[in-house]
Amino acid sequence: MLEIKGLAVSYGATTALAGVALHVEAQEAVCVVGPNGAGKSTLMAAIAGGVSPRAGSITYEGKPILGMRPENIARQGISLVPEGRHVFGTLTVEENLFIGTYAMADRRHAAADAEMLLGYFPRLKERWRQPAGRLSGGEQQMLVIARALMTRPRLLLVDEPSLGLAPKIVDTVYETLLSLRRERQLTLLINEQSSERMLRFSDRIYVIRNGRILLHGRTEELRDGEAIARAYFGFDDKADAALEAAP
Ligand SMILES: Nc1ncnc2c1ncn2[C@@H]1O[C@H](COP(=O)(O)OP(=O)(O)O)[C@@H](O)[C@H]1O
Numbered sequence: 001m002l003e004i005k006g007l008a009v010s011y012g013a014t015t016a017l018a019g020v021a022l023h024v025e026a027q028e029a030v031c032v033v034g035p036n037g038a039g040k041s042t043l044m045a046a047i048a049g050g051v052s053p054r055a056g057s058i059t060y061e062g063k064p065i066l067g068m069r070p071e072n073i074a075r076q077g078i079s080l081v082p083e084g085r086h087v088f089g090t091l092t093v094e095e096n097l098f099i100g101t102y103a104m105a106d107r108r109h110a111a112a113d114a115e116m117l118l119g120y121f122p123r124l125k126e127r128w129r130q131p132a133g134r135l136s137g138g139e140q141q142m143l144v145i146a147r148a149l150m151t152r153p154r155l156l157l158v159d160e161p162s163l164g165l166a167p168k169i170v171d172t173v174y175e176t177l178l179s180l181r182r183e184r185q186l187t188l189l190i191n192e193q194s195s196e197r198m199l200r201f202s203d204r205i206y207v208i209r210n211g212r213i214l215l216h217g218r219t220e221e222l223r224d225g226e227a228i229a230r231a232y233f234g235f236d237d238k239a240d241a242a243l244e245a246a247p
């Protein structure tokens with residue numbers, strides 16, 4: 001469904017991504033895990049058309065999308081939930097949910113889609129007429145995910161949904177995303193800083209650090225977490241040898 005090759009992004013003298021290759025199959029849940037500053041958000045911005053890569057290719061459903069304007073990429077069926085849970089605090093939950101649909105040429109399905117999504121996010125229904133700024137962090141995370149789904153994406157990019165949320169709420173967010181995948185044929189690409197949850201919820205994992213993919217594989221093969229920790233923290237063979245040689 002999504003295929004990225006040789007992707008390179010720089011911000012002035014800073015190299016954010018170098019030679020990144022990644023693919024996502026339809027209806028997979030794929031996680032990109034890496035420390036702060038690894039390049040995760042840049043990768044999602046590049047897919048969604050928010051930054052201009054120096055090199056590489058991005059193909060979505062067989063069509064090159066690199067260089068397309070963000071609104072055209074969204075129209076292909078890709079939606080990004082940026083990190084930080086940006087809601088319009090003084091607008092109601094309802095207004096926040098519909099805000100992305102006002103510019104749509106055909107919004108006949110918007111009301112029915114909102115109704116369908118509220119089945120997945122019942123808390124939002126309870127908070128329907130309240131200002132979004134008064135919601136808890138978890139409710140705001142659900143709101144931004146629901147809002148991103150209002151454009152009917154087939155591929156949802158979710159940037160660090162668990163940041164700052166209690167573990168129980170994070171589980172709810174993930175269980176909801178996986179239900180949407182199962183029942184609405186959604187494909188998921190998710191950024192996280194911690195791999196622990198990804199070991200439970202994803203099909204495949206990419207570990208990114210310093211703008212490079214250092215490890216990727218099926219989650220069941222990475223289950224013990226050791227290879228991920230090595231890639232994540234940058235232990236190399238020499239460091240290991242030094243550790244083993246130490247008294
Ligand atoms: N707008 C920007 N201008 C300059 N440097 C940036 C910008 N955004 C990100 N960077 C740098 O690019 C690298 C990757 O950042 P980012 O993609 O945000 O990583 P992550 O999401 O994994 O924390 C970091 O070194 C960061 O400081």
Ligand SMILES: [Mg+2]
Pocket residue numbers: 037040041042083159160
């Ligand atoms: Mg980030």
